[in-house]
Amino acid sequence: MIQAFLLAPFDLGFMRRALAGCLALSLAGPPLGVFLMLRRMSLTTDVLQHGILPGIALGAVLGGAGLAAMGIGGLIAGLMVTLLAGALARATAGQEDSQLAGVTLVALAAGVAIISLTRGVDLTHLLFGSVLAVDDAALFLMAGAASVCLLGLAVIWRPLIVESFDPGFLDTLGGRGGVWHLAFMALVVTCVVGGFAALGTLMSVGLMMLPAIAARHWAQTLPWMVGVAVAIAMAASYLGLLVSFHADIPAGPAVVLTAGGLWGIGLIVGRYHVLFSHRRPD
Numbered sequence: 001m002i003q004a005f006l007l008a009p010f011d012l013g014f015m016r017r018a019l020a021g022c023l024a025l026s027l028a029g030p031p032l033g034v035f036l037m038l039r040r041m042s043l044t045t046d047v048l049q050h051g052i053l054p055g056i057a058l059g060a061v062l063g064g065a066g067l068a069a070m071g072i073g074g075l076i077a078g079l080m081v082t083l084l085a086g087a088l089a090r091a092t093a094g095q096e097d098s099q100l101a102g103v104t105l106v107a108l109a110a111g112v113a114i115i116s117l118t119r120g121v122d123l124t125h126l127l128f129g130s131v132l133a134v135d136d137a138a139l140f141l142m143a144g145a146a147s148v149c150l151l152g153l154a155v156i157w158r159p160l161i162v163e164s165f166d167p168g169f170l171d172t173l174g175g176r177g178g179v180w181h182l183a184f185m186a187l188v189v190t191c192v193v194g195g196f197a198a199l200g201t202l203m204s205v206g207l208m209m210l211p212a213i214a215a216r217h218w219a220q221t222l223p224w225m226v227g228v229a230v231a232i233a234m235a236a237s238y239l240g241l242l243v244s245f246h247a248d249i250p251a252g253p254a255v256v257l258t259a260g261g262l263w264g265i266g267l268i269v270g271r272y273h274v275l276f277s278h279r280r281p282d
Contacts, residue, residue: 014135015131015241017136018134018198018241018251019237019241020139021142021197022142022198022237022241024143024146025146025194028147028149028191029208029211030212030215030226030229031226032149033045033208033213034212034215036208038222044185045192045205045209046205047081048078049201050201051077051107051108052074053074053111054110054111054114055070055072055075055077055080056070056071056077056111056201057115058114059072068137071141071145071193071194074196075190075193078193079186081107082182082185127203128199128200128203128252128253129195129199129200130198130250131241142198144194145191145193145194149194152186152187152190153187156180159180191204191208192204195208199252199255199256202252203253206256206260207255207256207259210232210262211233214266215266217270217271218266218270235258236262240254241255
């Protein structure tokens with residue numbers, strides 16, 4: 001009985017593809033989430049997940065709801081939102097987060113308007129995802145996005161660490177911190193777009209950020225934090241897909257709720273920054 005509950009769903013091809021794609025994203029997303037958390041940019045992903053919607057909607061309209069067209073459209077929209085917000089912040093001497101929020105709200109409204117004017121595009125599927133949507137094309141998109149993010153993060157790893165903790169020092173050495181920041185944001189957008197097929201635009205960042213946040217309760221150094229975040233994301237992917245299958249709910253909410261449950265466990269019984277305890281980190 002227990003074995004059938006835990007393993008039988010993955011006898012189905014679409015469940016195996018969904019698990020493979022989510023595990024690929026679990027390798028790439030949480031490391032990016034750890035850096036976003038350390039750079040105090042955690043809510044940036046919430047902004048980007050709305051910003052990619054008009055690109056995905058236009059891709060669905062122009063490309064006949066093809067996954068490749070929606071992915072390319074979402075990537076372009078996410079990069080445009082990021083670059084436009086940064087340009088507006090520099091031009092007006094304002095805060096980048098406020099400019100990003102303004103641009104994204106407009107983009108979100110545009111995306112919903114585009115979808116509402118078309119037929120054959122399932123808004124619920126785009127927002128919350130579905131394991132039934134994970135065909136071979138979706139799996140290649142998720143695995144490809146994860147591969148790009150992992151390779152890109154490996155290239156910028158060292159300067160990104162310096163830029164995250166001491167951007168002034170990097171600037172004095174001529175390290176071009178702005179370039180590394182833009183490269184990092186491009187990887188974040190790529191990862192968000194890669195997860196929308198299975199997890200939806202509103203849920204894909206959950207697999208990136210919640211494991212990263214949960215990892216803070218178990219580790220203090222960057223390498224350990226990244227490793228723990230990846231492990232939590234993989235566990236949330238497997239358990240969340242089980243919940244999605246047996247409870248018949250969208251994959252995105254199931255995976256994110258599972259990741260949230262693992263975060264809650266860390267809040268109570270973790271080693272650092274836990275509730276109901278006055279102990280200090282070692």
